[in-house]
Amino acid sequence: MLVGVPKEIKDHEDRVGLVPSSVRELVAAGHKVMVETNAGRGIAVDDAAYAAAGAVIVDSADEVFAKADMVVKVKEPQAVERKKLREGQILFTYLHLAPDPEQTRDLLASGATCVAYETVTAANGMLPLLAPMSEVAGRMAPQVGAAALENANGGMGILLGGVPGVLPAKVVILGAGVAGTNATLVAQGMGADVTVVDRSLDALRRIVASFGSRVKTAHSNAETIAQLVTDADLVISTVLVPGAAAPKLISRKLISEMKKGSAFVDVAIDQGGASETSKATTHSNPTYIIDGVVHYCVANMPGGVARTSTFALNNATLPFTLALANKGWKAALKDDIHLANGLNVHAGKLTYKAVADALGLAYTSTASVLG
Template sequence: MIIGVPKEIKTNENRVAVTPAGVAELKKHGHQVYVQAGAGEGSGFADKTYIQAGAEILPTIEATYGIAEMIIKVKEPIASEYGLIKENQLVFTYFHFASSEELTHAMIKSKAICLAYETVEKSDRSLPLLVPMSEVAGRMSIQAGAKYLEKTHKGRGILLGGVAGVKPANVLVLGGGIVGTQAAKMAAGLGANVTIMDISLARLRYLEDIMPTNVDTLVSNEYNIREMVQSADLIIGGVLIPGAKAPRLITRDMLSTMKPGTVMVDVAIDQGGCFETSKPTTHADPVYIIDDVVHYCVANMPGAVPYTSTLALTNSTLPYALQLANKGWKKACRENHELQLGLNVINGDVVYNGVAEAWNLPLVDVNNYLELETVH
């Protein structure tokens, strides 16, 4: 298969979808790999390392899309890329369709095969291609939150861990999944008082067992959230419904009950955000303030630590990319249900329920495309 790896062009996105080691593995299986010039520089991988691994370097993004049967990316295509995507071209990346109607319709129009990292799902409901970036984002959320709690950034001017004789900050974590667990660990490690909320009692029991003593668990419901936001200094939103819009757990009216300078970090912003007042921001302009509450809603948080993020992501994506390249997307998805669940849009049809529901679009049965061809 001919595989293209374009340079990410979303603002401040420095990750790359395939490392030189990944190129070498794909080449070993007989595939041709074309990498856009400079694609790996932000993550510390020079063009010459890709050439040494067996890739060919192409000068432009147009050339990379133009030659490839499969495009492997990190972030969803942006408007300038829509016209480059071809009918029947397989695009393997994070899409987060439920947060962008424009992107959804653009990919429907392209008639490409859109296989989304974030909806590849194992039988135990875990999301193997979302987990590594959720781990990074969960840990980063505390770094970012601690920074923006500083008075110079319009925060409360409170040190997360406090000092002798001064109480530490109160951190509220919404969601006990990968993001929430990593955020709570980081905040607790810095000495904050942490409360982590989730709707699953089983998950809360597990967290109660593994977390240090400065982490409390609490059932998530509107009443408890309203109570907790009043005393929180830093609030982390880490709630996820795979492939669908995130639920809005903090409403606009709750902001007026918070302390001035409270910081909210919405890690769920890729899926629309779990705060009513959330809107996507970038690393270049990461925060805004509403009702004296600082909002940090960067949509590609792991892009700020690209070396770590690229290695973590490609460790997970490469085995799936190899299956797609070795077998073709239809056979790979027939034989691997995890990959099949990653299919969101095929040749203009929406085949993933969360996307169809988000934009009130007709849902087509994915098996219509995966049926074995009749042999005559």
Template sequence: MRIGVPKEIKTHEYRVGLTPASVREYVSRGHDVIVETGAGSGIVADDAAYIQAGASIAADASEVFAKADMVIKVKEPQPSEWVMLREGQILFTYLHLAPDPEQTKGLIASGCTAVAYETVTDRDGSLPLLAPMSEVAGRLSIEAAGQALRRSNGGSGVLLGGVPGVQAGRVVVIGGGVVGTHAARMAVGLGAEVTIIDRSIPRLRQLDDMFQGRVRTRFSTTDAIESEVAGADAVIGAVLIAGASAPKLVTRKMLGLMKPHSVLVDVAIDQGGCFEMSHPTTHSDPTFEVDGIIHYCVANMPGAVPQTSSHALNNATLPFGLSLANKGLDAIRSNAGLLAGLNVHRGIVTNEAVAQSLGLECQDGVTALGA
């Protein structure tokens, strides 16, 4: 199979779909890899590194899309990219379709087979291709909160870790999954006071044991969220419903209860955001203010640390990508995890959560793929 790797074009996105090390793995198994010139510049991998790994270099994205049987990316295709997709071609990348009807229409119109990293599952039902970027985003969320809290950036001027004799900042993490756990770990490490809110009692028990009493845990109710947000210096939105739009857990009304110039970091923004007033921002203009509260809603947070992110992502995606390259659609038919990752196939939406979020008809993946 011919594998295509275009350069990412989303604002301040420096990750790359395949590292040179991953290219070498594909080539060693008999696949051809074509990489757009400069695609690896964000991870300090020049064209020569890709050529040494066995890839050929394309002059532009149009050449990559025209020649590839499977396109491997990081972020969702942009309008100029989805029009280059075609029937019979596999797209393997993050999609986050639930809050993005235009992209969904574009993929439907293209006829391609789109497999989303964020809905691929493992044998235990976990999300192995979302996990590494969730780990990165969770850790970055505390850095982002700390930056946004600086008075020069519009924040309240609180140092999350405090200093001796001065109260530490209060961090509330809504969601105790991968993002929330790593956010809490970073916040605890800084010395902040941390509360984690989650709707799973078993998960709250795990977190209590994991942090050995260094964090407070609360069961998720509207009252709990409202009271914790009111006293927070920084709130991290870390909720996830796989494939679906994120629920709006912090309402605009709650902003009036918060400390002036405190910070909301919405890590769920890829799925529409879990704060009512959230809208996507970029690394070049990451924050906005609503009712005196700073909102940080960058939709590709891990793109800020592409060396770490690209290698972590490739470590996770490589086995699944190789399976797709080796077997094509049969890999999806025979692997329940990849089948869960199938979002669109030949003009049909195959992920129920996406379809429900967008009000579209859905067909199960097995039926859509056919025998």
């Protein structure tokens, strides 16, 4: 199979679909790999490293999309890229379709087979291709939240960890999954007063087992969220429903009742966000202020630390990339129900129910597609 890797074009997106070691594995398995020139520049990997691993370096994304049997990316294809997809081509990347009807329509029109990293599952119920980026985004969240609290960025001018004689910031983390746990790790490590909220008692028990008395926990309900959010200096939302739009846990009214100069970091913004005031931003212009609350809603947070993120992502995606290349999409999906759960679009059909429900579109089961 000919596998193509274009350079990412989303704002400040410097990650890349394959690293040289992944290219080497694909070539050793008998496949050909083409990489757009300078695709790895943002992770300090030059064309020579890709060529040494066996890739062919090409001058443009046009050539990658025109020739590749499978395109491996990181972020959802932008409008100009979607026009280059073709019938029968495999696209393997993050998609996040539930809050994005325009992308969904374009992918359906392309006729391509689109497998989304974020809905591939594992036997333990986890999302193995989302987890590494959730780890990165979770660890970044207290950092960017701390910056948002600075006066220069519109914040109240509070140091997350405080100093002797001055109380630390109150940080509320919504969600005790992978991102929430990693946000907790960093926030409490920075000395903040941290409370984690989740509706799963098992998840909260895991937080207590990991952090003990350094972190407080609370069961999630509307009243508790309202009380904690309005008292917080920094709120970090990590709540996610796999493949579906993120639940709106925070209303516009609740935002208006938060402290002036407090901050809100929405890690799940790529699935639509957890607040009625959430709207996707970029690394070029990451924050905005509503009702005195600084919102950080960058839709590709891990792109801010592209080298770490790319290698972490490749560690997780490579076995699935090899399976798709070795067997072809249909056989690979038939052999692995967890990879099959990643199929979102095939030949003009929407095959992920949560996306179909969110967008009010017709749904076709993966089982019927696979026959």
